[in-house]
Amino acid sequence: MLKYTNEQIAAMIAIQNLHKSYQIGSNSLPVLKGIDFNVKEGEMVSIMGSSGSGKSTLLNIIGILDEADEGSYHLDNIEVKNLNEKIAAKYRNKFLGFIFQSFNLINYKTAVDNVSLPLYYQGVSRKEREERALFYLEKVGLADWSKHLPSELSGGQKQRVAIARALASDPKVLLADEPTGALDTKTSYGVMELLQQINDEGKTLIIVTHEPDIAAMTKRNVELKDGLIIGDTIINQVRPQLHV
């Protein structure tokens, strides 16, 4: 028991007996039916499952964008429970970086302004914001595109900007919801290569996907079905170069 608790403390994400159901009219639709799930620092986890398996819901709860009905969730040893929106926003800003399938860039802001947005909400000074945003844009290989609007970028470039934005506040965990879902294979592999590189530098990553080849590029594969984890395996990471 004590060993288990220690393990829990060491985990970046510790989830126990998580339940979540959605109200549809008068019916309650259970989506998560008791998830136990730990992620240690530096892991790169893929969550797979068919649509309706609850993988996105799990990711949203991890991202404090949604709340569980039951069970406990610790993020870096801080219990995430009954947070008011102000503290939730602060945690999201400090601990989490989001990467979405549809990029979700703000379309009237330039790449560099999009990337510096999390820093703006942290109250970082203008100059420093710009410097840090440019640093991350360079990291994703888009330094020359910093003054461009999202509409002037390709899908892959947009996702790279989104990744730079997720990295900007130097979060503990990066959460990606189908990050390659809107991209072609070649661009997808480019994005995955970048994510691997970020993981190599020590960042914890959780990626929701339904594409097996994308899942194969992570280090651990969790499979969800009907709101329960049916498989959790450590895998040999595939480097995208092999495919190209």
Added chain:
Amino acid sequence: MNNFFNRDLWNEIISSLKSNKTRTLVTSFGVFWGIFIMVLLLSAAKGFETGIKHKFQGIATNSLFVWAQRTSMEYEGMSKNRSYFFDNQDAKSIKDKVKGLKIVSPQNNFTTLIQHNLKDGDYTVEGNAPEFLGQKSLKLTQGRFINQQDIDQKRKVAILGWGLIDELFEKGETVIGSYIRIKGVNFKVVGVYKDTSIDGQRNIRAQQNIHIPFNTFSQVFNFGEKVSYFFITADNNQSVTDLKEKIIGLLQKRHKINPKDKRAIGNFDLNEQFEKFNMLFVTLKAVSFFVGLMILLSGVIGISNIMLIVIKERTKEIGIRRALGATPYVVKKQILSESIFLTLLSGMAGVSFASFLLFLVNLKIDSLDPYDSMILNPIVPLPTILIIFIILIIFGLLAGMIPAQKAVKMKPINAIRTE
């Protein structure tokens, strides 16, 4: 972050307003128009007031005129339809017994033949006290008015209306120091006046009167103690209307007039008339303010409405911002700021445009004779602008409140999911 006048906040506001120029413009137009109409209405009301008041300029408006007429009721053995006169003692008695009066000046007048050298004509001669000058809007263009020595020594001096000069004098002839004959009696001309009241401007006869000392009038023309009119002006802080009953009561008692006899003492309360005007202006102002406010309100409802649509359009954006760490406070602040900024900007544009229009109108009015126009100098005073400013901020807050509340009520995940 906490500073409302933070440059980053303004960048956010301006970039989000710029991101949809059409809706920003359409939204602003409602408030622009409301303020524009409000300012125009208010300044028209103000201009009308200035115009009318200008016509009263120089007249002691806090004044009451009384004159003796025939009685219409019997009283204490006196028959009805009796004619009587006021007398010099009345003036003293009114001044002594009614507190708060500034001037009680008597007047007698008649119309008679006036001669100067070979020219003559029938004109009105008034016997007046020196104080009369302050009660009527008479402006001396030459010489002086009646003074106390004239009264005490019963001097035969006269002040002529400028309209008489052309009638009685040759061109270029010296007026001051010359003599005119009133009913055959020689009077020395010591002054020339101009009547600047509305009546004087409209009526040449008002510029052709002759003023002589009251006591001289009484003695030379055999009026004895009789007084035809009293011009009574109250102190500035005392409405003459409030004293009217007391003054008339006193006169009724002195001349044995039935207190119920309304016709025996003719009177004209200028103050009352003026107060009515003032009430009219207050009402006019209130109505214009109200109408303007209502128009403005519809503009503000427009802003709120469009902000709501915009929030709906921007639900996803707000969701993304919240995923990136924007607190509800920050989101609300931005929406409220946008709405206040938009309201203020369009409101100030409305004020500016209305001011520009008024400037052009003023140019036109200034080129007209001030006595011909009913509207003078239509402007909106600065305090009104400040009030409008405050109203705009409040309305801006109101307009933003519902959309801002709506924006933060949604769960961020649902907001992000909306397309």
